[in-house]
Amino acid sequence: MTLVLAWNNVRTNPAGFAASFTAVLMAVTLVSGGGLLIAAAGGRDDLGGVMGLLALSALVSIFVSVFVVAGTLSLHVLRQRRTWGLLRSAGMTPRQLRRLITTEALVVAVSASGAGCALAVPYAGAIGWALHAIGLAPVSVPVTVTPGPFVLGLAAGLLVTLVAARAAARKAVRVGPLEVLRDSAVQQRIMPWPRAALGVTALSGGAALLWLVPRVKPVAALPIGLAATMALCVGASALGPLALKAAGWTLAAPVAWLDPGAGMLARSALVTQPRRAMSVASPVMLTVALACTFLFAISTSDAAAGMTRTGPDAWAAPVLVGSAVLFTVVAVLNATAMSMAERAEEIRLLRSVGTRPGQLTRMVCWESLVVTGAGALLGTSIAAASLAALGTAAVGELWFAFSVPQYLALVLVCAVSGLVGGLASTRGARRGPLLAG
Incomplete structure (x- = not known):
């Protein structure tokens, strides 16, 4: 039942879920692609000069991924406060609501993470070629498909999405059903x-x-x-x-x-x-x-x-x-x-x-x-x-x-x-x- 509700909510809120999907997709692409580049350059002496650049770029990508995915999911859940209020009024318990929000996040995270892993290979190949084309690397970085970077990307995408969804779910169930349904536009608790x-x-x-x-x-x-x-x-x-x-x-x-x-x-x-x-x-x-x-x-x-x-x-x-x-x-x-x-x-x-x-x-x-x-x-x-x-x-x-x-x-x-x-x-x-x- 929860999975059916989650899928119906995904279909009826295309804009918010498209934004969440895009955020997770790009996050997994950046993390997995960066891992592929580091794995490819790590075993070659002639590419040692770009290892620091690639490692620093991967660190930035991980931070940006966590920051953006968490912010996007939090905003998406905040936009659906009226939906959560209606479900609470219909008898859904806070535990069921948290489970629904987590399931929705998993639906998006699994599909987006799979697509992100698929895009990581051409992304890594394009960056490796660019490093050689502009002269930062003596040769094009030879990207080979290894499981480690994909495991890292999948784990990062799923973990960040789940943590962000759980944090957002706590906000969604913190107020009562009638309070959520109020029409006031003023936020009562800013901080x-x-x-x-x-x-x-x-x-x-x-x-x-x-x-x-x-x-x-x-x-x-x-x-x-x-x-x-x-x-x-x-x-x-x-x-x-x-x-x-x-x-x-x-x-x-x-x-x-x-x-x-x-x-x-x-x-x-x-x-x-x-x-x-x-x-x-x-x-x-x-x-x-x-x-x-x-x-x-x-x-x-x-x-x-x-x-x-x-x-x-x-x-x-x-x-x-x-x-x-x-x-x-x-x-x-x-x-x-x-x-x-x-x-x-x-x-x-x-x-x-x-x-x-x-x-x-x-x-x-x-x-x-x-x-x-x-x-x-x-x-x-x-x-x-x-x-x-x-x-x-x-x-x-x-x-x-x-x-x-x-x-x-x-x-x-x-x-x-x-x-x-x-x-x-x-x-x-x-x-x-x-x-x-």
Whole structure:
């Protein structure tokens, strides 16, 4: 019975499950593909020079996979609060509901993990060829199919999905059936104490790692700086709803002044639903923080040594973070689409009281841009802190090199992804029939 309910829920909620499927699929592809590359290069002396690059890339892929999959599944379960409330009202016990959510996650995880393993081989082959084509490896990395990386990818996909689903299930059953069915849009508990404890612990750990960066050997500075960036991203994501609530007033104030109708609606949505907004801002923050840390850490190291990279060497950092950045950009698109799709009934209600489709379009655009801006600011702050520590380790002062065009291009990609996801997911509500079909 549980399996039938889970499968029917998957079929009736295609957008949310498509986003979850994509997140798990890309996570397993990155982890398994990275494992295949490391296994292929590990036994060859002529590829020893790229082993550090591949190992660091695999570490980033694992972290990004856990971060994105957990966030996507949590948002998906949050979107279905009304469904869970109806099931509780019909007599489903909390234990049965937890089992249903876990079964749904397994349905998605098993299918997505299988597809991810199938895509890992061509992905690893493409990366191995690219490493040789740009001159980072003397020969193309010979990818061979071995079971170890696939076992790792499958285990990572299933384990992360199950842990995220269980955590989300606890949130789904924490409130009573009638409370879930209330129409109030205001979130009553913005910061539960476990989330606050996780955020404070992660921020403290990140700060300790930043303090350690200038005090270790130069060869260990970058890995520790990267670990600090990851820890700070986890802490900022956990505590982010509080920052988003303030940002909803601060960043959206000029928008509300320039475009009173649409701007005020966008600001109200951010203030009343900061956790939903943070689910969209988190992948933006992760993209900016990780990419800037990698790209500009190498620029800082080169500038301190008086060296300029040209030709193949200039591609080292982009190759290292390219796949992870692509994954997080897809996560921005998915999170925005899921978040905005949840508001379809709200948008139709606004239309029914006289709000024009053009105003609703501007509202969606303003909200997406403000959330992207908030995520970019958080990511920039995290990257700046890590880069300042790395700069101190390199030259003894708070300084680092950066590229404005690269930074702006990164933020622009995130902003466009958010706009596309928001506009595409709300098109029917903004311009279609007032009654959902």
